[in-house]
Amino acid sequence: MTRRVTVEQEKCVGSGQCVMTAPKVFAQDDKLGLVVVIDSTPPESEHDAVRDAVLTCPVQCIHFDE
Amino acid sequence: MTDKGSSAPSFPMKRCPFSPPPEYEQLRESDPITPINMPDGNQAWLLTRYEDVRRVLSDPRFSTNPKSTGYPVISPARIAQLQSENPQPFIRLDPPDHTRYRRMLTAEFVYAHIEAMRPTIEKRVEELLDEIEAKGPPVDFLQDFGLALPTSVISDILGVPYSDREFFQERSKAKLNMTLDPAEAAKATIDMREFLDQLYGEKLKTIDKTDDLITRLIKTRVDTGEISRQDAVAMIDLLLIAGHETTSNMICLGILSLLMHPDQKDALIVDPSLIDDAVEEMLRYHTILHMVGPRVATDDVEVGGHQFHKGDGVMAMISAANRDPSIFPEPDKFDIRRRSKGHVGFGFGVHQCLGQPLARVEMQSVFKVIFQRFPDLRLAVPLEDIEFNTNAVVYGIAGLPLTWTPR
Numbered sequence A: 001m002t003r004r005v006t007v008e009q010e011k012c013v014g015s016g017q018c019v020m021t022a023p024k025v026f027a028q029d030d031k032l033g034l035v036v037v038i039d040s041t042p043p044e045s046e047h048d049a050v051r052d053a054v055l056t057c058p059v060q061c062i063h064f065d066e
Numbered sequence B: 001m002t003d004k005g006s007s008a009p010s011f012p013m014k015r016c017p018f019s020p021p022p023e024y025e026q027l028r029e030s031d032p033i034t035p036i037n038m039p040d041g042n043q044a045w046l047l048t049r050y051e052d053v054r055r056v057l058s059d060p061r062f063s064t065n066p067k068s069t070g071y072p073v074i075s076p077a078r079i080a081q082l083q084s085e086n087p088q089p090f091i092r093l094d095p096p097d098h099t100r101y102r103r104m105l106t107a108e109f110v111y112a113h114i115e116a117m118r119p120t121i122e123k124r125v126e127e128l129l130d131e132i133e134a135k136g137p138p139v140d141f142l143q144d145f146g147l148a149l150p151t152s153v154i155s156d157i158l159g160v161p162y163s164d165r166e167f168f169q170e171r172s173k174a175k176l177n178m179t180l181d182p183a184e185a186a187k188a189t190i191d192m193r194e195f196l197d198q199l200y201g202e203k204l205k206t207i208d209k210t211d212d213l214i215t216r217l218i219k220t221r222v223d224t225g226e227i228s229r230q231d232a233v234a235m236i237d238l239l240l241i242a243g244h245e246t247t248s249n250m251i252c253l254g255i256l257s258l259l260m261h262p263d264q265k266d267a268l269i270v271d272p273s274l275i276d277d278a279v280e281e282m283l284r285y286h287t288i289l290h291m292v293g294p295r296v297a298t299d300d301v302e303v304g305g306h307q308f309h310k311g312d313g314v315m316a317m318i319s320a321a322n323r324d325p326s327i328f329p330e331p332d333k334f335d336i337r338r339r340s341k342g343h344v345g346f347g348f349g350v351h352q353c354l355g356q357p358l359a360r361v362e363m364q365s366v367f368k369v370i371f372q373r374f375p376d377l378r379l380a381v382p383l384e385d386i387e388f389n390t391n392a393v394v395y396g397i398a399g400l401p402l403t404w405t406p407r
Ligand code: HEM
Pocket: B064, B090, B091, B092, B102, B238, B239, B242, B243, B244, B246, B247, B250, B283, B288, B289, B292, B293, B344, B345, B346, B347, B348, B350, B351, B352, B353, B354, B355, B356, B358, B359
């Protein structure tokens, strides 16, 4: 089953950790600077980066589910 | 609050030039959540484990507001300074007030935006190094480089005249000095706000002709009635101080630690792909915000097997978390090749540094060229003569005299 990336944008504080860690999966919205997912079902090669993003997000607003 | 009473250790404990107090290491083993006596006679809990520190800093039931009952007081000057802030900057506020202010600035500091500034920052680094080269050795790299770079960058972003730097650098230093006379610490805050309020008045006169962060705040937030002029001044005050005093010390401590580890310095010259990791390791190893973070429980909360009660003061030390051997093996070793990702040198939770993309680009730009330009850069004085700012909320050095062989 494909793993899906979801975010709770209302919790985001725009620290940019995820964008730095997994730039192919996350971006920051131009207007607010908050997280947006650009690839919600990233390829295997991005999974480690996404896991790192989950761990380093200061407000734990990123989820990576089976 | 506890039965350990006066036998508890006193805060702050004496730190070493390149590491937090040795007690943190012992306590992490024996009493990772332990009572400490604060300078005002009250007690708080000292946290030294990575996981516990992250938990507290990211749990909304712990307040960062000095006005919350039980907030741990680290020194008389610090509390006087905090009390003189009116209005408080958002770094001291809890959600939802904090969220409201921070979101007004997040778009200014997004990665893409800061990344676009990289060429300008790199150019500024080269210019400063040109000036240093022209001056000839020895040069104080704190004044002429470490401090000059972030000061000019944040001045440009905000629209604060760089020519006023002496004034605001001195006030910033005073605001962050934990051992200053409390009245002086409070006065520095008030002077800084007055200076910025005057600048705000100047900006109003050129509002249609300029485009800097202060002007944008006025147009999009104050003129719309979202925030007051005083609120805007408080935000600018925070950005100005956080924008120069931190990065300057990181640049200088980073240079110093590479000079002390010449093999790693040489590796960096040969392989620039190490720069990003080297910068993260500097942030972890030095953790210059060595007093972060004071928090207070606003409810009964369990963390790391300990039951905190409403009103308990907590010192969730990011400096200790960044030396937790269960996360960073051999934590006291400076090693630019280690995986220091996940360090909490920029804090954790909703207050995690807003300016971190900027701080990173500035540091990366420095370490990309400094040792290429000055391969034999070295201390101009014995290491013992370097003075460390142990009494400052932001740790750093008082000066970095360096020398080299002119080409
Ligand atoms: C290497 C340099 C820097 C370090 C080590 C650093 C570290 C930190 C830390 C640890 C915090 C959290 C404090 C807490 O939880 O109480 C913080 C917050 C903050 N920093 Fe930085 N910082 C740096 C550079 C900058 C720069 C260049 C700016 C520029 C604008 C900046 C702006 C801020 C702001 C506005 C906050 C408050 C965020 C909030 O409360 O939401 N910092 N910084």
